[in-house]
Amino acid sequence: MSTVNLSEITKRFGDVTAVKGLDLLIKEGEFFTFLGPSGCGKTTTLRMIAGFYYPTEGKVKFNDKDMTRVAPEKRNTGMVFQNYALFPHMTVFENVAFGLKVRKISKTEIKKKVGDVLKKVRLDQYIGRQVSQLSGGQQQRVALARALVIEPDILLLDEPLSNLDAKLREEMRTEILRLQREYGITTIYVTHDQVEALTMSDRIAVFNIGKCHQVGTPTEIYNKPVNDFVAKFIGETNLLPVSFKEHKDTKSVFYTPDMDQSIFVHNTELNIASYTNEDKLYMSVRPEAVKIDTNKLDGNNVFTGSVSLVQFTGEAVHTYVKMNDQITIKTTNLNKGPSTYLNEGTEVNIQFPEDQIRVIPGEKG
Numbered sequence: 001m002s003t004v005n006l007s008e009i010t011k012r013f014g015d016v017t018a019v020k021g022l023d024l025l026i027k028e029g030e031f032f033t034f035l036g037p038s039g040c041g042k043t044t045t046l047r048m049i050a051g052f053y054y055p056t057e058g059k060v061k062f063n064d065k066d067m068t069r070v071a072p073e074k075r076n077t078g079m080v081f082q083n084y085a086l087f088p089h090m091t092v093f094e095n096v097a098f099g100l101k102v103r104k105i106s107k108t109e110i111k112k113k114v115g116d117v118l119k120k121v122r123l124d125q126y127i128g129r130q131v132s133q134l135s136g137g138q139q140q141r142v143a144l145a146r147a148l149v150i151e152p153d154i155l156l157l158d159e160p161l162s163n164l165d166a167k168l169r170e171e172m173r174t175e176i177l178r179l180q181r182e183y184g185i186t187t188i189y190v191t192h193d194q195v196e197a198l199t200m201s202d203r204i205a206v207f208n209i210g211k212c213h214q215v216g217t218p219t220e221i222y223n224k225p226v227n228d229f230v231a232k233f234i235g236e237t238n239l240l241p242v243s244f245k246e247h248k249d250t251k252s253v254f255y256t257p258d259m260d261q262s263i264f265v266h267n268t269e270l271n272i273a274s275y276t277n278e279d280k281l282y283m284s285v286r287p288e289a290v291k292i293d294t295n296k297l298d299g300n301n302v303f304t305g306s307v308s309l310v311q312f313t314g315e316a317v318h319t320y321v322k323m324n325d326q327i328t329i330k331t332t333n334l335n336k337g338p339s340t341y342l343n344e345g346t347e348v349n350i351q352f353p354e355d356q357i358r359v360i361p362g363e364k365g
């Protein structure tokens with residue numbers, strides 16, 4: 001097991017800066033996820049940890065050991081690739097044994113280690129099968145077994161589930177987590193899928209355009225996004241530009257030009273003094289936090305609109321409420337049966353609860 005410490009990492013490919021000034025400390029035994037849209041620098045960062053790329057600037061350390069320019073085979077990391085990178089015409093045994101043969105381990109020991117790891121990934125009965133004759137999920141398990149068999153200090157997973165269908169993806173999420181907990185291995189997982197990141201990780205780093213915007217536990221990232229990019233990328237949110245008006249006891253008042261209304265926010269954590277008029281500010285309120293009712297609602301932040309769309313997903317019902325020509329607010333409620341569904345065109349009241357609004361700055365380049 002090992003910690004991974006990245007300090008002031010920058011990676012340039014010619015004119016393209018793939019990663020800019022990245023600092024990260026990944027703890028021993030942690031399941032840590034790099035999350036972000038395509039091209040944001042997740043894979044480049046993972047490859048610098050694996051040693052396939054060297055950083056242009058900055059340091060990579062495992063525990064206290066400087067690994068910045070150490071060759072990949074000398075790092076003791078196990079990597080699982082998006083396309084598995086297996087040898088299709090070799091058997092499961094041969095694929096998993098490959099890394100051990102390179103390390104010149106005795107035949108008896110190889111047999112034992114491969115047998116053990118295949119039991120762990122529940123593939124022992126397929127040991128002699130050619131990889132090309134396995135399903136996608138089984139191939140993914142072979143790739144995992146091959147990474148784990150060398151007993152790596154760090155497990156690196158690059159979008160390992162993106163080629164699987166939705167049901168199998170969910171199954172493999174649980175499987176990967178089970179193995180990670182059993183081995184207690186420091187794991188870095190790359191994905192652009194927020195549900196995967198939220199359900200699997202101890203902590204998540206959210207990337208955009210070569211920069212890491214926030215590091216935190218899934219609940220911190222979801223409940224307290226640091227800016228508009230993180231709020232939009234993780235889950236769904238209603239985001240409206242606002243400007244600061246005044247403080248009132250434990251409340252702050254903002255103004256939203258899009259709705260031409262004042263918005264009361266309870267105990268905003270935003271340090272207003274550090275923002276100028278040029279800085280963009282937004283109020284973010286999650287759809288599940290918005291109250292919706294055909295009856296009158298008491299308190300601040302109550303607005304009227306009309307239902308423009310109802311989407312049924314099985315467990316939840318999303319009701320979109322048109323406030324004016326520019327603004328539609330999304331609300332989400334658990335499915336409480338057909339009598340609670342609203343018809344399009346119904347006049348409703350919605351409320352943004354004061355303690356569920358987060359005022360956040362716009363992303364800075």
Ligand SMILES: Nc1ncnc2c1ncn2[C@@H]1O[C@H](COP(=O)(O)OP(=O)(O)OP(=O)(O)O)[C@@H](O)[C@H]1O
Nearest residue numbers: 013016017018037038039040041042043044045192
């Ligand atoms: N070998 C390379 N040569 C030149 N540019 C590269 C190279 N590898 C990555 N880049 C560029 O660096 C940026 C970050 O790429 P990276 O693959 O790290 O992103 P990513 O977040 O992993 O995206 P994806 O999810 O699509 O794999 C992109 O603009 C990409 O085009």
